[in-house]
Amino acid sequence: MVKILKHQRLNETNFRIVFDSSLVAKKIKPGQFMVLRIREEGERIPMSLADMDPEKGTVTVIYQVIGQSTTLLSTKKVGEEICDLVGPMGVASHYPEKGNFMVIGGGIGIAPIHPTAREAKKRGLYVIGIIGARTKDLLFYEEQMQKVTDELYVTTDDGSYGKKGFVTDALKELHQRGKKIDHILAIGPVPMMKFVCSTTRPMGIPTWVSLNPIMIDATGMCGVCRVSVGGKTKFACVDGPDFDGHQVDFDLLTKRLSMYESYEKQSLEKFKKECTKEAALKKA
Amino acid sequence: MKIPRQPMPERDPQERKRNFKEVPHGYTPELAQKEAERCLQCPKPPCIKGCPVEIDIPRFIELIYEGKFSEAAKKIKETNSLPAICGRVCPQEEQCEEVCVLSKKFQPVAIGHLERFCADWEREHEEIEVPEILPSTEKRVAVVGSGPGGLTVAGDLIKLGHQVTIFEALHKPGGVLVYGIPEFRLPKAIVQSEVDYLQAMGVEVKCSFVIGRLMTIDELFQDGYHAVYVGTGAGAPSFLNIPGENLNGILSANEFLTRSNLMKAYSFPEADTPIFTGKRVAVLGGGNTAMDSVRTGLRLGAEHAYIVYRRSQAEMPARATEIHHAEEEGIEFIMLTNPVRFIGDEGGWVKGMECLRMELGEPDESGRRRPVPIEGSNFIMDVDTVIIAVGNSSNPLVQQTTPGLDTNRWGNITVTSETMQTSRKAIYAGGDIVTGGATVIQAAGAGKIAARAIDAYLKTL
Ligand SMILES: Cc1cc2nc3c(=O)[nH]c(=O)nc-3n(C[C@H](O)[C@H](O)[C@H](O)COP(=O)(O)OP(=O)(O)OC[C@H]3O[C@@H](n4cnc5c(N)ncnc54)[C@H](O)[C@@H]3O)c2cc1C
Ligand SMILES: Cc1cc2nc3c(=O)[nH]c(=O)nc-3n(C[C@H](O)[C@H](O)[C@H](O)COP(=O)(O)OP(=O)(O)OC[C@H]3O[C@@H](n4cnc5c(N)ncnc54)[C@H](O)[C@@H]3O)c2cc1C
Ligand code: SF4
Numbered sequence: 045m046v047k048i049l050k051h052q053r054l055n056e057t058n059f060r061i062v063f064d065s066s067l068v069a070k071k072i073k074p075g076q077f078m079v080l081r082i083r084e085e086g087e088r089i090p091m092s093l094a095d096m097d098p099e100k101g102t103v104t105v106i107y108q109v110i111g112q113s114t115t116l117l118s119t120k121k122v123g124e125e126i127c128d129l130v131g132p133m134g135v136a137s138h139y140p141e142k143g144n145f146m147v148i149g150g151g152i153g154i155a156p157i158h159p160t161a162r163e164a165k166k167r168g169l170y171v172i173g174i175i176g177a178r179t180k181d182l183l184f185y186e187e188q189m190q191k192v193t194d195e196l197y198v199t200t201d202d203g204s205y206g207k208k209g210f211v212t213d214a215l216k217e218l219h220q221r222g223k224k225i226d227h228i229l230a231i232g233p234v235p236m237m238k239f240v241c242s243t244t245r246p247m248g249i250p251t252w253v254s255l256n257p258i259m260i261d262a263t264g265m266c267g268v269c270r271v272s273v274g275g276k277t278k279f280a281c282v283d284g285p286d287f288d289g290h291q292v293d294f295d296l297l298t299k300r301l302s303m304y305e306s307y308e309k310q311s312l313e314k315f316k317k318e319c320t321k322e323a324a325l326k327k328a
Numbered sequence: 329m330k331i332p333r334q335p336m337p338e339r340d341p342q343e344r345k346r347n348f349k350e351v352p353h354g355y356t357p358e359l360a361q362k363e364a365e366r367c368l369q370c371p372k373p374p375c376i377k378g379c380p381v382e383i384d385i386p387r388f389i390e391l392i393y394e395g396k397f398s399e400a401a402k403k404i405k406e407t408n409s410l411p412a413i414c415g416r417v418c419p420q421e422e423q424c425e426e427v428c429v430l431s432k433k434f435q436p437v438a439i440g441h442l443e444r445f446c447a448d449w450e451r452e453h454e455e456i457e458v459p460e461i462l463p464s465t466e467k468r469v470a471v472v473g474s475g476p477g478g479l480t481v482a483g484d485l486i487k488l489g490h491q492v493t494i495f496e497a498l499h500k501p502g503g504v505l506v507y508g509i510p511e512f513r514l515p516k517a518i519v520q521s522e523v524d525y526l527q528a529m530g531v532e533v534k535c536s537f538v539i540g541r542l543m544t545i546d547e548l549f550q551d552g553y554h555a556v557y558v559g560t561g562a563g564a565p566s567f568l569n570i571p572g573e574n575l576n577g578i579l580s581a582n583e584f585l586t587r588s589n590l591m592k593a594y595s596f597p598e599a600d601t602p603i604f605t606g607k608r609v610a611v612l613g614g615g616n617t618a619m620d621s622v623r624t625g626l627r628l629g630a631e632h633a634y635i636v637y638r639r640s641q642a643e644m645p646a647r648a649t650e651i652h653h654a655e656e657e658g659i660e661f662i663m664l665t666n667p668v669r670f671i672g673d674e675g676g677w678v679k680g681m682e683c684l685r686m687e688l689g690e691p692d693e694s695g696r697r698r699p700v701p702i703e704g705s706n707f708i709m710d711v712d713t714v715i716i717a718v719g720n721s722s723n724p725l726v727q728q729t730t731p732g733l734d735t736n737r738w739g740n741i742t743v744t745s746e747t748m749q750t751s752r753k754a755i756y757a758g759g760d761i762v763t764g765g766a767t768v769i770q771a772a773g774a775g776k777i778a779a780r781a782i783d784a785y786l787k788t789l
């Protein structure tokens with residue numbers, strides 16, 4: 045059992061949660077992830093590291109509520125426990141030896157980009173950040189990102205904050221202005237990562253992405269997380285989650301992510317019904 | 329022979345093929361005693377030699393005959409800590425029962441059924457007593473992986489007074505016994521009771537703990553462990569590497585079985601993890617994993633559940649009973665057939681599988697006749713789910729993070745077979761991580777040998 049030490053709503057769909065897990069906090073590195081299991085009959089859900097504090101023995105995750113498991117997690121209160129937290133999983137982020145390192149975070153992807161940017165800065169790299177969200181209310185961690193980047197650009201799709209447009213618009217503009225960019229790490233929704241890669245391919249900038257296929261064990265045992273990179277099948281949980289984005293078959297990833305869609309809907313509906321019932325019972 | 333071999337009562341195939349209840353019911357005491365009477369009590373019993381852990385078979389059978397069921401169970405446990413499990417899943421037909429003298433003229437004694445009977449009898453009728461544990465030696469042993477090998481090592485060493493911690497990557501202990509073998513063949517409550525027993529003796533079980541990530545083996549030594557047993561199994565699924573393999577609806581047997589067994593997805597939406605089940609399920613392979621997958625597919629609602637295998641039925645490595653059970657349940661066997669590519673629809677889902685017919689040629693290294701494709705025999709099978717059960721290789725995590733640990737060309741850890749010691753001092757290994765995919769009893773047997781060697785090593789410290 046793993047205790048929840050903090051749990052805070054960042055905006056309509058995103059939550060920040062801090063767990064008590066001293067061993068994981070000591071070991072985990074930016075770019076790696078954990079697998080949570082919230083209740084006994086629960087799924088195993090992968091979540092990236094958003095922050096760790098080895099001294100206090102805590103790890104932080106920022107998650108977006110989309111289906112049954114994340115909705116369930118959002119109902120958990122400080123002091124309550126979840127069944128399991130296992131990690132660190134996967135390979136840590138890659139950093140260039142030197143030069144200008146750009147980190148791009150879209151939506152929930154801002155969470156994992158943050159510790160990587162901090163580590164890059166610690167390593168003496170010049171860090172350029174771009175973070176983006178659909179709209180102002182969904183943006184988070186701007187202040188934190190300011191601290192760990194040398195330059196930070198903010199975009200919203202609807203122009204409600206920062207620059208109007210996509211993260212790729214900001215990237216293109218910087219490139220056009222002649223900004224030297226040696227290496228990029230982009231994390232966000234699949235269409236965003238795909239779009240970043242198609243933008244940087246003609247620019248010849250090495251671009252890494254963090255893939256988020258469906259996972260179960262995350263130990264290399266089941267193969268559900270297989271992705272195609274450079275025509276070769278890889279297991280994202282052990283070979284990744286970071287891969288050379290110019291080699292990734294994003295369309296395959298999108299298709300594979302939809303494999304259990306109808307079941308996921310059913311699961312969420314059932315869970316919501318249970319919640320309404322429980323609430324009604326409490327009232328009575 | 330006056331008394332014929334007593335068949336094990338089983339659920340009706342039509343009823344059982346849509347649920348996950350255990351198929352055989354087990355012997356009643358009367359049936360067990362009747363079967364025990366068949367044993368000739370051979371003075372030089374070949375059955376003992378046929379058993380990988382050399383259980384004193386005639387003796388435990390005699391005890392059953394005398395109605396001393398509890399003593400019979402204890403007799404088995406002198407050499408095999410997991411009789412309720414082995415009685416259910418061991419391939420007795422190619423071990424003890426194959427060499428039973430009766431098998432020359434009649435059917436062999438049902439040694440497996442009898443083993444299962446006394447283990448079940450003991451579990452159901454007796455408060456499990458914690459055996460005597462030797463005074464603490466203050467020596468600490470880490471067991472990596474909680475499969476049958478790891479459980480055996482832990483049980484043997486704790487009794488000798490050592491402190492034992494099991495580290496398991498998944499959230500439940502048991503290895504393949506919990507994530508691989510389905511409930512209808514091995515009820516999970518049985519595996520759990522074995523783990524409970526170990527914990528009652530003082531074994532510490534740390535789940536959700538991945539060695540090589542959270543701590544390396546060298547860090548375990550730094551942390552004060554004196555010896556380590558590696559029983560991490562052969563968990564990495566092999567694929568065929570043919571076009572279309574990443575289409576939706578194509579999954580490894582490990583994924584399919586893990587969803588169903590470990591995550592209990594067969595009860596979705598009661599359990600939160602979903603499982604995909606089509607109407608026409610093809611399982612590729614001919615081993616126990618393939619049989620477990622195809623029968624799981626059937627139970628989840630498949631209208632057609634096929635075994636597609638490139639050799640003929642005679643070469644299938646699965647246990648004879650499981651093939652028989654599968655046939656009874658209506659599994660369709662498509663032999664001498666090998667897929668060459670998968671065909672998808674626009675949405676990225678598998679809808680067909682192009683196959684080649686095979687014929688058997690000369691025997692290969694394994695002694696089985698090699699399947700040879702028949703040119704131009706291509707045909708398309710109409711399927712919406714494909715489960716790949718063509719074998720597993722070793723998970724490389726421990727090997728990669730433990731300098732000086734020697735492996736062979738398949739990535740399996742190499743050991744000295746008398747002691748199960750690896751190329752590194754104080755590190756022992758056994759089970760599938762050493763042999764590649766093998767059997768429960770072989771893993772348990774390796775655990776026995778390793779436990780003895782670890783105990784001897786700890787005494788030198
Ligand atoms: C390495 C990795 C890191 C991740 N990091 C984060 C993070 O930091 N924050 C965050 O909000 N999300 C993260 N995700 C995604 C997160 O795991 C899924 O959103 C979550 O599992 C959805 O569960 P659900 O039951 O709420 O939704 P569901 O209704 O089950 O699923 C909604 C969608 O999420 C995806 N999904 C479902 N199950 C899984 C699964 N077991 N593994 C991966 N994806 C799944 C599918 O595309 C699905 O259509 C990460 C995924 C991976 C693989
Ligand atoms: C579907 C299926 C059906 C089978 N049917 C039969 C049968 O009927 N009869 C029979 O005799 N055999 C059968 N087998 C084979 C048998 O189950 C195996 O040979 C046996 O389980 C091997 O035992 P093991 O001790 O090597 O470990 P395993 O059972 O393989 O377990 C290894 C454990 O180690 C854990 N682990 C791996 N890496 C790490 C790590 N880095 N840190 C911590 N933990 C780790 C894994 O999560 C796993 O739980 C079957 C196998 C399968 C897959
Ligand atoms: S070989 Fe058969 S008959 Fe002889 S002792 Fe063993 S089980 Fe009994």
Ligand code: FES
Pocket residue numbers: 258259260261262263264265266267268269270279280281282
């Ligand atoms: S999640 Fe199972 S192999 Fe990657």
